[in-house]
Structures are given as C-alpha cells and as structure tokens.
Amino acid sequence: MVNSILNSTLITCPQCGFEKQEQMPLNACTYFYECDNCKTRLKPLAGDCCVFCSYGSVKCPPVQDGRSCCR
Numbered sequence: 001m002v003n004s005i006l007n008s009t010l011i012t013c014p015q016c017g018f019e020k021q022e023q024m025p026l027n028a029c030t031y032f033y034e035c036d037n038c039k040t041r042l043k044p045l046a047g048d049c050c051v052f053c054s055y056g057s058v059k060c061p062p063v064q065d066g067r068s069c070c071r
Contacts, residue, residue, distance in 0.1 A: 016035065033051040
C-alpha cells in the first residue's frame with residue numbers, strides 16, 4: 001500500500017444526496033452501507049467491489065493499489 005488514500009472524502013447516497021466523510025478499511029470490503037440521513041441500505045453497483053468504489057469520492061485502498069479488495 002504505497003500511496004493509498006484511506007479517507008473517502010465523501011460517500012454520497014444516491015437516494016437523498018447526503019454526503020459523509022468515512023474511513024475505508026484496509027483489508028476488507030464494505031459491501032453494505034446505511035445512509036445516516038435516509039437510512040437507505042447501499043450496496044456496490046455491478047462491477048464494483050464495495051460501496052466506496054461505487055459511491056465514494058475515491059476507490060478503496062486495494063483498488064487504488066491495482067488489486068481487488070474481494071478475493
């Protein structure tokens with residue numbers, strides 16, 4: 001993990017547009033995420049490995065490093 005960004009500057013709910021800063025895990029996928037505002041349960045979009053890759057301002061650390069976070 002050379003230069004990975006660990007904080008997703010914003011994770012944005014596609015239902016209500018609520019944005020929140022979250023820290024991403026280094027060694028696990030975050031497959032589900034509940035919006036603090038509208039309580040919508042988010043899951044990754046097709047082809048993405050985690051909610052940060054789908055709804056975050058940056059991809060998850062393993063993807064930033066050119067790896068898959070879900071093996």
